[in-house]
Amino acid sequence: MADMNKMSLRVMRYNPERDDAPRMQGYDVPWDPSTSFLDALSYIKDTLDPSLSFRSSCRMAICGSCGVMINGVPKLACKTFLRDYPEGAAVEAMANFPVERDLVVDLTHFLEYIQTLKPYILGNQRRPEEGPNSQTPEQLAAFRKFSMCINCGLCYAACPQFGLNSGFLGPAALTLAQRYNLDSRDFGKAERMPHINKEKGGVWACTFVGYCSEVCPKHVDPASALQQCKVESALDFAAAVLNCTKKKEAGHGKQT
Amino acid sequence: MKELKRSNEPLFWLLFGAGGMWGAIFAPIIILSMLLLPAFGVEGGERLWRLVHDSIFGKVFMLAMIVLPLWCGFHRIHHCLHDMKIHSALVKPLCYLAALALSGLAFWAVVTP
Structure with a gap:
């Protein structure tokens, strides 16, 4: 993993108990052509910042849990790949829903x-x-x-x-x-x-x-x-x- | 179950749909043949104008030509204003009253000989 290319992702962070408004935080994530945004978010949570919150379950676009905005477009994180965003990307909570924390919205x-x-x-x-x-x-x-x-x-x-x-x-x-x-x-x-x-x-x-x-x-x-x-x-x-x-x-x- | 108030939107939506279809199918050729081409000296528009003057079919057609796109247009204005976050309760009655008034004017203009 150390010799993999890294991509800069900006991820929306928001803790309603502490923050007045959501903010964007940058992370460098290793990636190859098979890395999905869900893999990237899991990598951030596992190795860089365990406080990041997001929903996910099946990893194969059938449970519908991992909806996020990627560069402002609603996408499933598991079905969207870093290879399609060579310039990096911004990951935010789904628009039009109240945000509970980070990428988790109230449905x-x-x-x-x-x-x-x-x-x-x-x-x-x-x-x-x-x-x-x-x-x-x-x-x-x-x-x-x-x-x-x-x-x-x-x-x-x-x-x-x-x-x-x-x-x-x-x-x-x-x-x-x-x-x-x-x-x-x-x-x-x-x-x-x-x-x-x-x-x-x-x-x-x-x-x-x-x-x-x-x-x-x-x-x-x-x-x-x-x-x-x-x-x-x-x-x-x-x-x-x-x-x-x-x-x-x-x-x-x-x-x- | 408590009674839910039914929307009256179907009436305006059907007029909007009819106006949109009319605008797409008939309006371009009518504007071209009755207004633009005669303005450039092409003959033939005169016969269509005579049809509007002389026959019931021509009058009904011309009335639909004016009235349906009017309702379509005001319906769009009403919803565009909502999209622009202008949510005044006056918007809907004003838009459709304007469409009604202009439809009345069109009726008067087309039907009076």
Whole structure:
């Protein structure tokens, strides 16, 4: 390791008990073409500065724990390599989330929004003895892409609308809602639509910037899911207006 | 579950979408054939203007040509102001009232012979 080339990384440090604001600290890290940013952060913690805090688990872009900003772009540290940053790089905590310490952010909002939208199969009465639900390849293809989300939160770090309004349910949660609304085994759309339609924080806070889809490490394409959500919400709006008109007509009929 | 207030955004979004499509598909050729080419002395624009004057189809088309991009534009202004952190409650009504007023003006201008 001693004879390896070294790269200068600047890493965001923040201890809320001591610091007024986050600051950047420089570290020289040995690297070769296979060194990921997660390897570099682990090297810093193991050999240079044990006080550095960051989240990680699987090291293979499936757990979604190691989201950070690398040169201002949301990335998974395990899936991003030092070889692509020959000039060095700045590693910061994910944007748009409150920072707990160093690179660790508070994901509470994000996790609550996912729960709000009930991303699991609802209202399916089929019992185990009746065998599995069957689904055609077309029915699977309708939602499969949206089911690849690993809840890393990079799309929230990328979303300028979530940055402006933390009440926005956001890309990943709404994508999951659309994923289950599209699933032929699910009957829970009516429970999810009021949250998607709502004035504050529903899908209409999205302005189709599209950066969420650009940064998604699993190519989920949340921007496309949210556009589909908007079409659903617009149809739901039209249906509500028509129903309201029908109810009024019925009420009028009774009176006369 | 407490009643969640439904957003009225679908109405404006559909007008925005229609305006965007109209602006992309019809607006360039109409502006070119009815305004720019005649200004450079190319003939043919006159026939299109006559169509707008004389037929219901022409009037409806011209009205859509003006009104839909108006709603699209004011919708964009409304959201751009939000992006620029201007969150006044007046922005939305002002933008859409302006679109409504200009749509009324367009209706008057196109329909009156």
